[in-house]
Amino acid sequence: MELIFLGTGAGVPAKQRNVSALALDLSNERGTTWLFDCGEATQHQILHTTIKPRKIEKIFITHLHGDHIFGLPGFLGSRSFQDGTDTLTVYGPNGIKEFIEVSLRVSCTHLKYPLEIVEINEGVIFEDEQFLVEAKKLEHGIVCYGYRIIEKDLKGSLQVEKLKALGIPPGPIYKKLKDGKTVTLDDGTILHGADFVGADKPGRKLAIVGDTRISKKAIELALDVDVLVHEATFGKEDQIIAHNYYHSTTEQAAYVAKEANVKKLILNHLSSRYQGEDLNQLLIEAQQIFPNVFIAFDFYRHEITRK
Amino acid sequence: MELIFLGTGAGVPAKQRNVSALALDLSNERGTTWLFDCGEATQHQILHTTIKPRKIEKIFITHLHGDHIFGLPGFLGSRSFQDGTDTLTVYGPNGIKEFIEVSLRVSCTHLKYPLEIVEINEGVIFEDEQFLVEAKKLEHGIVCYGYRIIEKDLKGSLQVEKLKALGIPPGPIYKKLKDGKTVTLDDGTILHGADFVGADKPGRKLAIVGDTRISKKAIELALDVDVLVHEATFGKEDQIIAHNYYHSTTEQAAYVAKEANVKKLILNHLSSRYQGEDLNQLLIEAQQIFPNVFIAFDFYRHEITRK
Numbered sequence: 001m002e003l004i005f006l007g008t009g010a011g012v013p014a015k016q017r018n019v020s021a022l023a024l025d026l027s028n029e030r031g032t033t034w035l036f037d038c039g040e041a042t043q044h045q046i047l048h049t050t051i052k053p054r055k056i057e058k059i060f061i062t063h064l065h066g067d068h069i070f071g072l073p074g075f076l077g078s079r080s081f082q083d084g085t086d087t088l089t090v091y092g093p094n095g096i097k098e099f100i101e102v103s104l105r106v107s108c109t110h111l112k113y114p115l116e117i118v119e120i121n122e123g124v125i126f127e128d129e130q131f132l133v134e135a136k137k138l139e140h141g142i143v144c145y146g147y148r149i150i151e152k153d154l155k156g157s158l159q160v161e162k163l164k165a166l167g168i169p170p171g172p173i174y175k176k177l178k179d180g181k182t183v184t185l186d187d188g189t190i191l192h193g194a195d196f197v198g199a200d201k202p203g204r205k206l207a208i209v210g211d212t213r214i215s216k217k218a219i220e221l222a223l224d225v226d227v228l229v230h231e232a233t234f235g236k237e238d239q240i241i242a243h244n245y246y247h248s249t250t251e252q253a254a255y256v257a258k259e260a261n262v263k264k265l266i267l268n269h270l271s272s273r274y275q276g277e278d279l280n281q282l283l284i285e286a287q288q289i290f291p292n293v294f295i296a297f298d299f300y301r302h303e304i305t306r307k
Numbered sequence: 308m309e310l311i312f313l314g315t316g317a318g319v320p321a322k323q324r325n326v327s328a329l330a331l332d333l334s335n336e337r338g339t340t341w342l343f344d345c346g347e348a349t350q351h352q353i354l355h356t357t358i359k360p361r362k363i364e365k366i367f368i369t370h371l372h373g374d375h376i377f378g379l380p381g382f383l384g385s386r387s388f389q390d391g392t393d394t395l396t397v398y399g400p401n402g403i404k405e406f407i408e409v410s411l412r413v414s415c416t417h418l419k420y421p422l423e424i425v426e427i428n429e430g431v432i433f434e435d436e437q438f439l440v441e442a443k444k445l446e447h448g449i450v451c452y453g454y455r456i457i458e459k460d461l462k463g464s465l466q467v468e469k470l471k472a473l474g475i476p477p478g479p480i481y482k483k484l485k486d487g488k489t490v491t492l493d494d495g496t497i498l499h500g501a502d503f504v505g506a507d508k509p510g511r512k513l514a515i516v517g518d519t520r521i522s523k524k525a526i527e528l529a530l531d532v533d534v535l536v537h538e539a540t541f542g543k544e545d546q547i548i549a550h551n552y553y554h555s556t557t558e559q560a561a562y563v564a565k566e567a568n569v570k571k572l573i574l575n576h577l578s579s580r581y582q583g584e585d586l587n588q589l590l591i592e593a594q595q596i597f598p599n600v601f602i603a604f605d606f607y608r609h610e611i612t613r614k
């Protein structure tokens with residue numbers, strides 16, 4: 001499980017930072033990659049990574065501002081051209097369906113894979129046996145979602161050696177014990193599954209917070225996560241500008257991280273006005289409130305390891 | 308007057324060639340730049356040139372395939388963000404208006420400049436005292452236009468020294484003579500404007516031919532032009548593929564150049580399957596039919612000088 005930052009800038013593309021896109025590489029977990037936002041030239045950024053468009057399974061859009069969605073039509077078309085055949089699901093606010101459908105229709109783009117577009121509301125928007133994704137509305141002038149991604153705990157594995165030592169040969173009993181059941185042997189011996197199954201491995205949790213003013217919802221999304229990716233469009237001295245444009249400062253993002261008790265904070269969506277040395281200053285501002293913080297850059301990779 | 312190739316690839320972006328966009332720098336002629344097609348990440352390519360988005364006055368779209376239009380919404384938004392205030396006119400096939408309007412509306416992009424969208428038919432689509440632009444339909448499966456751009460002849464300048472030598476002082480007479488009129492002086496001398504005005508400087512002509520099979524209309528558009536930019540998606544051995552996908556080969560583009568009696572041919576819109584040495588082969592194929600030919604690459608600039 002690795003975050004790959006594809007676009008870490010705000011509003012318009014700059015030489016150093018492209019507009020928004022963030023990949024969550026789940027190759028090891030489910031053989032796919034998820035994408036959060038898809039600004040213009042996201043497919044171009046992907047050309048410089050190991051990400052395969054046909055392996056992208058889900059795209060979560062935070063909001064409909066152009067710097068977060070204008071790369072979608074091109075990406076969807078290229079994924080088809082590059083022989084993607086698995087279903088792709090796009091989640092996003094109302095309007096995302098119209099944008100995609102009109103773009104594909106006008107351009108005569110015919111996809112060779114099934115495309116599902118889900119216009120979401122707050123709540124659990126995806127759940128299977130491995131993952132759960134929850135969306136909450138942030139504060140950005142237009143509808144903007146933040147996402148909380150929860151990996152479910154991995155069940156502990158069966159302690160086969162211990163069973164063999166007791167002289168119990170492999171068979172249907174093993175399956176029952178692994179499922180936590182109690183089994184009575186022919187000789188009357190009672191075996192409790194719990195005694196033969198190792199401890200659960202806790203799943204990982206992360207929060208990806210789209211464009212927003214400082215927001216209580218962001219704190220809720222980020223509660224106790226391993227990694228919080230939070231926008232920090234401005235430095236602390238531009239707090240009024242940040243407020244007026246529905247964005248956050250470095251300090252505010254750090255405050256959210258602290259309140260939510262996260263393990264690590266990654267600042268994202270930086271205005272291109274900050275370059276070189278400025279970034280040190282932004283980092284210091286955030287560190288004074290929340291020490292374990294990092295400022296993302298395009299192509300930065302952050303692995304999220306299991307505990 | 309200079310052509311600046313921003314994207315010279317076909318279909319999908321590749322590391323070496325972006326999708327279609329071609330700028331015609333008219334800084335010296337009218338203080339603006341025109342753009343032909345606007346594939347995804349055209350605004351990113353522009354970041355690496357001297358082109359100023361706010362100086363782009365007109366965008367001519369050849370056809371609505373994604374690799375020719377998906378950069379439009381982002382470009383239009385960024386031009387506004389970067390303080391463009393002059394009117395921008397987009398010319399293109401039916402459907403271009405819906406694509407632009409839906410993209411801007413869904414993304415809440417509010418432009419600070421007037422945007423005109425003109426859905427065109429064949430014929431003269433723009434004319435002023437300097438330039439005339441004519442569109443013709445090519446053969447590409449969907450409606451696709453080629454453009455012929457004609458710079459009008461520059462009127463010869465008044466030979467002031469000659470008039471002064473005859474003892475005629477500057478005044479309203481000069482204006483009349485310059486306009487080609489005949490003037491009778493107080494002493495009865497008759498002066499013909501034609502005798503005091505230098506020869507006209509012929510305007511330049513170019514043709515930009517979008518995606519197409521080999522087409523008579525392309526020959527008509529290119530008749531006697533200084534520069535023909537023609538697509539050459541495939542090499543000559545892939546003539547059947549080219550036909551099936553409504554594209555041209557190197558040889559076919561060269562044939563059009565020869566039939567149209569153009570001065571120079573620039574091959575554009577190359578499939579990314581051709582790299583390095585392959586390109587030499589493509590060039591040789593074209594040269595065997597039309598010697599003055601060049602294969603465009605991203606950021607290639609070609610100045611079109613006056614005769």
Ligand SMILES: [Zn+2]
Nearest residue numbers: 063065140211
């Ligand atoms: Zn936004």
Ligand SMILES: [Zn+2]
Nearest residue numbers: 370372447518
């Ligand atoms: Zn095309």
